[in-house]
Amino acid sequence: MDFEEAASRLYATPAGDFIATRNELAKQLKADGDQLGSTRLKALRKPTVAAWLTNLVAHELPDEIDDLLALGDEFREATADLDGERLRELTPKRHKLLDKLSKEATKLSEREGQKVSADVGQKLRETLDAALVDPAAGEAVREGRLSSALRHVGFGVVDESGEPSNVMPLTDERRQRAQERRAKSSAKEAEETAAKESAAEKAKREKAERDQEEREAAEKAQAKQELEDAVAAAKQAETSVEDLAGQLDQAREALADAQEAVHRIGDELDEARKAARAAQKESREARKRYNRL
Template structure:
């Protein structure tokens, strides 16, 4: 069987992240199957691995869609702040920082005053996460590019050493730009640690580099026993690399379980929502039937009263008729 027509993944991603949050998992799974049927196994896997956004991330994504110009202005302001920092222009930095706070608060105020985004009520906590993420979009160029795409998996926060997600973990955010997106030329998705394979991969590279550096230092210090020092350093490199590989494998396994658990939670939430909707529908139907039953019982009571009255009237009429017949017979007998 020939595959279906090729599916462009990027518009699919935009559609997914624009959906109501409770529809994300079902739509993602359907999109993955559709893309796989088109013959794009890589694209299908890319979509299937997308984690359902947190509520705060979903709010940020919808704000980025509803207010693209305001978000773009904030990101541009971040570029200006970095230029002023490089130029050590303190006066300009003061002005730009004040403008950053004003623009961020103005956009957050719109959401706070509305009390909802895309028809979904927004909690005070989600509004706080929105403010933090918009600030991160100004302070970090990668975060700014990611926020503009509207495809975040978690809200972001800029702290002293960089970006962290809602769980306080370092956020490895990179914009994989979509065709036609601001400043981009290639395919894009973003969402925290998924963007570049997670911190475990980078950590493995850093660990190997550190081990090799220690090996080089030992070699420099041990000119009298260079061969022994080098051998010891090589063994240390091998041990460190093996440990990194083991931890990376464990991390990948844990990541897989976490994704499966996230999918299970999403499916359970969707099923619960469907059941709650059905219960609400049945409750409405029950109330309507109960009202009809009460009306029917009232009508039955009225009909019974009318029947009883008719029986009484009939009995009285029959008694009068019987008396009249007796009187007629008596009159005939006297003639």
């Protein structure tokens, strides 16, 4: 067994058994001579409930995760082409697939004895959506080793109407091709529109665009701050959980030692009682012999 196999087994284990399984696998790697792998495994963090649920879905429903990532590829292609009609067609599929995976995840979680709260359900959906939007997030979800839920905090793939909103930066080459295609198809329309626009109308439109950009920038900054706060809170919570888990392990060891001492003292007490009874019997026999003299 190498580190990769051990890590996969670790994140496939039930959440309640994570710490014990991690320690056991780390010891096995060390015994096999893989000290580095053992150290790396010990550094892996226990997943949050939402991350554990996402990993469970990745392990149990790999085909559905592949469908999700394939849909993400279609979104990125349509975005690169600035194909609004195609994006409007894909958007309902996106919501339908996320709904399906969320329902399946709830069933899997209940099978494992873990209830899904509204907050965990929302974080799961955000993680799956991030996997659809971002290729790196998609590979992380497919791998099934998340320790924390994910969230896409940039401009989403599309807005509510299905219009493109630059999920991820386009390469200069792809951007140029998309612009050229749209320029050819809309050159005549743009000329007619520009001819009809007055200076006042143009200024009003530009002001509205600037206002929209400012609002989007403010929303992005707020989302980033919320993400940073959530990540910090999650790290603090994970540290507390690990500390408490360590204290519990120590307490269990102390309890085992105390129980062993109780058994040992009990055995010694039984022996002492036997010796006392034997001594009392010997004393009575000696007294009888003395009285007969």
